[in-house]
Amino acid sequence: MSSDNVIEIENLDKWFGKVKALDKLNLSVERGQVHGFLGPNGAGKSTAIRVLLGLLKADGGTARVLDGDPWKDVVSLHRRLAYVPGDVSLWPGMTGGEAIDLLGSLRGGLDQKRRAELIERFELDPTKRGRQYSKGNRQKVAIVAALASDAELLILDEPTSGLDPLMEAVFTDVISAAKTRGVSLLLSSHILAEVESLADRLSIIRDGRIVETGTLAQLRGKARTTIHATFTRVPEVGALKSLHDVRIDGSKLTATADADKIGEAMKILTGYGLESLTVEPPSLESLFRRFYEGDEGEAAA
Amino acid sequence: MNTAVAGAPELLRTILRHEGRNFAPWVLIATALSVSSVLVYPWIFPELSDRVALATAIGANPAFGMIFGPAFELTTSDGFNAWRTLALGGFLTGLGSIFAVVRTTRGQEDSGQAELLASGVLGRGSRLLAGVGFALVGSVMVGIVSAVSTGLCGGNWEDSFLLSATFTATGWMFAGVAAICAQLGSSARAANSIAVGILGALFLARGFAYSIEAPDWTVWANPLGWMTETRPASGDNWWPLLYAIAFTVIAILIAFALQYRRDFGFGIIPPRPGPASGKVRSVLALALRINRGPIITWTIAFAVLGIVYGYFATSVHDILAKDSSVAAILAAGATTPEALTSVFLLTILGLVGIIAAVPGVQTMIKVRSEEMEDRVEPLLAQAVSRPKYYAPNVLLALLMPAIYVLIAGLLIAALASSADIGVDFGDTFLQAVATVPAVWTITAVSVAIVGARPKVSIAAWVGVLAAFVLTILGPTFKLWDWILAISPFWHVPTVSAVDADWTGLIWISLVTLFFLAVGFAGFRHRDLAVS
Numbered sequence: 001m002s003s004d005n006v007i008e009i010e011n012l013d014k015w016f017g018k019v020k021a022l023d024k025l026n027l028s029v030e031r032g033q034v035h036g037f038l039g040p041n042g043a044g045k046s047t048a049i050r051v052l053l054g055l056l057k058a059d060g061g062t063a064r065v066l067d068g069d070p071w072k073d074v075v076s077l078h079r080r081l082a083y084v085p086g087d088v089s090l091w092p093g094m095t096g097g098e099a100i101d102l103l104g105s106l107r108g109g110l111d112q113k114r115r116a117e118l119i120e121r122f123e124l125d126p127t128k129r130g131r132q133y134s135k136g137n138r139q140k141v142a143i144v145a146a147l148a149s150d151a152e153l154l155i156l157d158e159p160t161s162g163l164d165p166l167m168e169a170v171f172t173d174v175i176s177a178a179k180t181r182g183v184s185l186l187l188s189s190h191i192l193a194e195v196e197s198l199a200d201r202l203s204i205i206r207d208g209r210i211v212e213t214g215t216l217a218q219l220r221g222k223a224r225t226t227i228h229a230t231f232t233r234v235p236e237v238g239a240l241k242s243l244h245d246v247r248i249d250g251s252k253l254t255a256t257a258d259a260d261k262i263g264e265a266m267k268i269l270t271g272y273g274l275e276s277l278t279v280e281p282p283s284l285e286s287l288f289r290r291f292y293e294g295d296e297g298e299a300a301a
Numbered sequence: 302m303n304t305a306v307a308g309a310p311e312l313l314r315t316i317l318r319h320e321g322r323n324f325a326p327w328v329l330i331a332t333a334l335s336v337s338s339v340l341v342y343p344w345i346f347p348e349l350s351d352r353v354a355l356a357t358a359i360g361a362n363p364a365f366g367m368i369f370g371p372a373f374e375l376t377t378s379d380g381f382n383a384w385r386t387l388a389l390g391g392f393l394t395g396l397g398s399i400f401a402v403v404r405t406t407r408g409q410e411d412s413g414q415a416e417l418l419a420s421g422v423l424g425r426g427s428r429l430l431a432g433v434g435f436a437l438v439g440s441v442m443v444g445i446v447s448a449v450s451t452g453l454c455g456g457n458w459e460d461s462f463l464l465s466a467t468f469t470a471t472g473w474m475f476a477g478v479a480a481i482c483a484q485l486g487s488s489a490r491a492a493n494s495i496a497v498g499i500l501g502a503l504f505l506a507r508g509f510a511y512s513i514e515a516p517d518w519t520v521w522a523n524p525l526g527w528m529t530e531t532r533p534a535s536g537d538n539w540w541p542l543l544y545a546i547a548f549t550v551i552a553i554l555i556a557f558a559l560q561y562r563r564d565f566g567f568g569i570i571p572p573r574p575g576p577a578s579g580k581v582r583s584v585l586a587l588a589l590r591i592n593r594g595p596i597i598t599w600t601i602a603f604a605v606l607g608i609v610y611g612y613f614a615t616s617v618h619d620i621l622a623k624d625s626s627v628a629a630i631l632a633a634g635a636t637t638p639e640a641l642t643s644v645f646l647l648t649i650l651g652l653v654g655i656i657a658a659v660p661g662v663q664t665m666i667k668v669r670s671e672e673m674e675d676r677v678e679p680l681l682a683q684a685v686s687r688p689k690y691y692a693p694n695v696l697l698a699l700l701m702p703a704i705y706v707l708i709a710g711l712l713i714a715a716l717a718s719s720a721d722i723g724v725d726f727g728d729t730f731l732q733a734v735a736t737v738p739a740v741w742t743i744t745a746v747s748v749a750i751v752g753a754r755p756k757v758s759i760a761a762w763v764g765v766l767a768a769f770v771l772t773i774l775g776p777t778f779k780l781w782d783w784i785l786a787i788s789p790f791w792h793v794p795t796v797s798a799v800d801a802d803w804t805g806l807i808w809i810s811l812v813t814l815f816f817l818a819v820g821f822a823g824f825r826h827r828d829l830a831v832s
Contacts (some may be wrong), residue, residue, distance in 0.1 A: 006369065016831065051684050055829045075686045083682035088330060089675040091591060092490075098579030105582035106683035127574035131411070155682075 006031050006066055006153050006184040007052065013060035016209075021047045023029055024061065029186050029201075034179055036199030038189040038288065044208040045188040046086060049157050052186075053083060066153060079108055082151035086158035086188075088138040090130030097126030102147040115148040116132040121170050135162035147158040149172055154178060154185045160194055174196060192288050204291050211291045223287035224256035227265065228282040232273030239268060251275075256286065307424040312431035316405050317438065323404070326395030328480035331390040331468050338382035339456040343412025346740045350586065352376045359384075366512035367505070368609065370529050379460040379534035381502035382451070383506060387464060391471035391528050392504055398436040398472040399496040402479035405432035408489035408565050419565065425537065429560050433480050433553055440472025457534065464533040470545035473499055474524050477552025486558035487568035524548055558793050570663035575757040585693035590669070592664055592697060599660045599705055606656070610649045614724065640721045646717065646729055648773075651790045653709045654736040655768050657702040661744030662761050664698035665751045672830050681829070691824045695748050695817065702744060703737045710734070728797040735796055735806065739789035742809045743768050745816035753823025754832070 013023040017126060022044050029035040041044050050056040051063055054077070055069045063070055068077045091097050094298065097119075104110030119126055121141045121163040139162045146154060158169050174183065175198055189195050196216070197200065203213040212219065231251050240246050242264050243255040257265045262279075269277070348353045356375040359365050365372075370388045374380030406429050407413035415428060448465035452458045479496045487490030504524045510519040510526065520526035527541040563569055581590050591594070668691070671677050681690060710733020718726035746764035750757065771780070771788035785791050789812070792805030 036827060050678075050829075055678060055679075056831070057826070057828060074681070075684045075689075077686040078682060081682075083679065085675065085678055085682075087675060088679075091676060092585075094579070094581070094590065095575035095577070098575065098581055101579035102581050102587060103679060103683055105579075106584070106680060106685050108684055125574075126577040129572065129575055131490070132572065145679075228725040 004031050005029060007186060008064040008093050009061070010057055011050065011061035012048070012063055014051060015054060015059050020119070021208055025205070025208060026210055027203055029184060031184050032182055033200040034175070034185040034187060035196050036195030036202040037186055038190065038192060038195060038202060039204065040190055043205045044206060044249055047254055048153055049188060052155060062131050073112045079154040080151060081155060082107070082146035083148045084156045084159045085145045086161060088142040088286035089139050090141060092129065092131035094134060095127050095128055096124060096130070096137070097139055099130065100126065100145040100148070103128070104149060107149055110148045111150060115144065118144040118148055118174065121174065122167060136164065136167065139163060140167070143171065149176060151184060154183055156185065158189055168194070199216065204288065206291050221259055224258055224290070225262055226254070226286065228278040229253045229269055230275040232275060235272045242268065305424040305426045306430050308422055308426060309427040311428045312418070312423065312427055313434045316431055319434065320401070320405060324397055324401055324442065327393055327439070328443045328446050330393050331443050332450050334390050334455050334513050335382055335447050335451045335461070335464065337693060338385050339378045339451055342378040342381045349376060355548055357719060364450065367508040370508060371511040373532055374535035375536050377534060377751040378455070379457045383460065383464055383533040383567045387467055387529060387533065388507070390447070390468045390505070391408045391525065392500065394440055394468040394472035395475035395500050396497065397491065398440055398476045399500065401436040401439055402432050402476050403483050403489050403492045403496065406480070407483040407486065409490045411489050426557055426560065429480060433476050435475055436476035436479070440469045440476065443472060444469030446523070449716040459537055460534040461624065463531055463537055466542055467528040467531055467533070470542050471528055473547050473549040474552065475768070477549045478555065480553055480556035481559065482565055484556055485569050487570060487572040489573070531699060542639045546679065549676070555690065584690055586697070588694050588697050592667065595660060595663060596701060599701070599724050600708065603657070603705040603709045604712065606653060607712025608716065610653070610709070611713040614646055614713060614717040615720035615722060616810040642722055642724060646713070646724065646730065647795060649713065650710060650732050651772050654706055654790060655765060655772065657705040658740050658768070659744040660705065660739065660766060661698045661702040662747040664694065664701065665761055666758060668694045669751050669755050673832065675827050675830060680829060688821055691752065691821060695820070698744050698748065699741050702740045706733055706737055706740060725797070729797045735793050736790070738806045738810050738813070740794050742789035742813045745813040748820035749823070752820030753827070
C-alpha cells in the first residue's frame, strides 16, 4: 500500500445480522487532501467511518488508517486523528466547554489558542449544559473539539447538519485552514454542494459500494449534459436513442446526453429543424442523481 | 368552551392512554404496602402481648418515627397499617404525581413534543391542565385501588378508605406543587429536583416534628402533617382532607398564573451558566461525574438503612424474645437471645449486601445506555482503548457497593454494640467486610452481560434476583444446600464463629474474576452501539 494514503480500504464487508451494510467497499484518501464521501442516508457512510474508528469490526477485506490497523492500533491511531459524529450527543449535565476539554484531554491535549478562536468564530456559548444546546450547537461543540486538536487526519460525518448557512461558511473557512496546515480530511455528506467547494476527490457510495470515485473534473466528465431544444418537426422518441431522460412537451424537448455522445446527439437534433437550443454544462448534481435514483431512475432513462 | 383550555380533554385522553402505564407502578406499590400490612400483621403478631411489645419497641426507636411517623395504635391490624403505610404511601403517590405532571408539561417542552402540540388548536392553558388532570386522575386511582384491595383483604372499610384517601390527597397536593415547579425550573430535571426536594423536606420535617414532640403548629404548618392528623383507625378525622383540597386548588391557580407569565421553553428561574472549561479530564472522572446523582442518593440511603437496622437490632431482643413467627423468618434456628440477635444481624447484613449490588448493576447498565446514546463513540475516537474505557466504569461499579456496605455496616455495628445486648462492634463490622466479596460476584454478572451480551442487558439483574430469592427467601422454602450455594452470600462465613471457614470467599472471588474476564473480553471484541 502507498504510504501517501492516509486511508486505504479494500474490499471491506460488514454485516448486521442478515443485512449487508458494506459490500466490497474500496476507498482511498491521499495525504493532505480533502476527500468527499457522498451518499444518501443509509448508504453505509457512517458504517464505513465506524470501521475506520475501530468501533465496528470488519467482516471481510482490509482497512488501514495512517498505516495502522483501525481495530488493533486504536490508541496510537486516535492520537493522530479527530472525529466529528453526524449526530452529536452530549452529556446532559456537562457544559459544552467541559465536553470539549474532556475530549481534548483524552486525546492528549488541545491547542488552547485555537480552542478560543474556534469558540469565538462559531459563536458558541461554552457555559451552557449539554441538554440546553440545539442540534446545531451540539454539532459546534464536536467541531471545536476536533479542530482544536493537532490531529493529522480529520474524519467528519455529515458535520454541518444543523448548522445555519453563516456557520456553514465559517465551517468551510476553518476546514480550508486545516487543509493549509496539512491536515487530511474525510468529509462525508449527503449534500453535494457542501463537499463540492472543499473536496479534491470524491467517492460516491450506494448500497454499501463505491459506485464512482475521482477528482471533480473526472466526475464532471462522466456527468451528462442537459439539452433543451425547440423544433419545427417533433422528433419520434425512438429516434433519440443516444439521449437520456427524454421529455417531449409539444415541440419542446428536454434530455440529457453523455459527454461522448454530444456530437452524435447534435447531428440527430439538427435533422428536425432546431428553432432554439440551450445546453447546460454537466453538473455534479445530475451525476449524483444518476447513482442515487437506483434502478427505477435508470429504467426511465 | 373557554379557548384558554381548548383541546384539553382530547389531550388528557391521549396522555391517559399513552402515559397511563407510567402511573401504574405507583398504584401497585401503594396498594401492596397497605394490603401486605393487613395480611401479614395478624399472622406475625397474633397475640396482644406481641403487639404491645412491638409498640414499645417502636416507641423506643426514633429512627422509626422519622420514617413512618408516630404510631397511634398498634393493637389492631388497621392501626398497624395506618402507621406503616400512611407516610410512605403518601410519599410515593406524591412522587408519582410530581413525575407525571413534570413529564407531561415541562418534559414535553424539552423533548419538542409540546411545540408540535402548541402549534395545533390548543389553548395556552391546555397542556398544563391536561398534565395536572393526569396526575389528579392517577392519584384517585391509587386511592380507589388501595382502599378496595385493603378492604377486600380484611381491612376495616372506613379506616382503609380514609388511609387511601390520604394517598390521593397527597398526590393531589403534589400535583399542584409540581405544576408550580414546572413553571419555575428551566428544564424538566430542574423542575423535578425542586418538587422532589420540597416533598422530601416536608417528609423529614413531619417525622422530626413527631419524633421530638415539637409544638403543634409545626405539624399543622406542614401539608403532610394534615395527612397524619387524619388518624385512620385511631379517630378517623376526615376534615383535614379539606385542607388538602384547598391547598391543591390554590397551588394549581398559582401555577396557571405563572404559566401565563413565562415564555415557552423557559423557566422563571434561569439556568446558571456552567464552567467554560472543564476539570473532568479522564474516563474515571467522567464516570464519577455522570454517576454523581446516584452516588449521593445511595450514600444517604445506606446511611439511613444502617441507622434503621442498627436501632432495630437493639430492640430485636424485645420483639423476637418470645417464640413468635417473626423470629422464624428473621432468625431461623436460633435458640438463645444472643444467638437470635447474631443470626438477625447476619440476615440483615446479607440483605444490605444484596441491596448494595443494585447500584453496582445500575452503573453497568448506565455504561450500556451511554453507549446506545452515542456518547461513548466520541470518547473511543480519542486515544482511549476499550479496556481503558471499561475499567474505570467497572471499578466504580465494584467500589461504590463496597463503600455502601461498609457505611451501613459501620452504623449497624456502632448502634448495635452501643446497647447492652452482647453484640461486638469488631465482629459485626468484620461481618460487613466479609459480605463485600459476595456483592462483587453479583455485580460482576452485570459486568459480563454488558461487556459480552449487551442485547440481553436485562439479564444483568439476574445476579441480584437470584441472590435475593435464594438467600432471603430460600431458607423458608427449605431448599437443598447445593441450590442455596448458588448464591454467593451462602459462602460468606459467620466471622464470630470459632470455626469460621473463609475458603468460600476465595471460591466466589474466582467466580467474580471469571465474570470480569468475560466482560472485558466481550467489550473488547464486539461492535459498539449496535442494538
